[in-house]
Amino acid sequence: MSKRRTFTEEFKTMIAELVASGQSVKEVSREYSLSETAVRNWSKKKAPIKTEEGTISLEEINRIRKENARLKEENEILKKAMAIFTKKQIQI
Incomplete structure (x- = not known):
């Protein structure tokens, strides 16, 4: 059984930024030995969402x-x- 790998938020953000800058999910996942699902999920969570006041991420x-x-x-x-406390004061 293989040990599950964990990644820092900074690493996830960097991966999401690579995808946002135009690299494909497949390229990034291959380059960093990650699953395409993980790269896609991180990109989705970190992607900016445009609002009337500016942008915000799903995260x-x-x-x-x-x-x-x-x-x-x-x-x-x-x-x-x-x-x-109000009930106690009324009783006093």
Whole structure:
């Protein structure tokens, strides 16, 4: 059984930039001994998406979504805590 290789984010970004600059997925995957699927996936995640305000990558969108979910959860916890403290103050 072969050991699964791991790659740094910098390496993945470099590979995605090579594809974005015009090299084919097949060329890049062959040159760096990577699967075409990995190169395609990294390119997709790192590719800039044009918006009205500029550009953003799918990776950045996913990071923002995670942060948004975390903040929503924290907000719900604070709301529940406020409700508990408000009830306790009314009873005093």
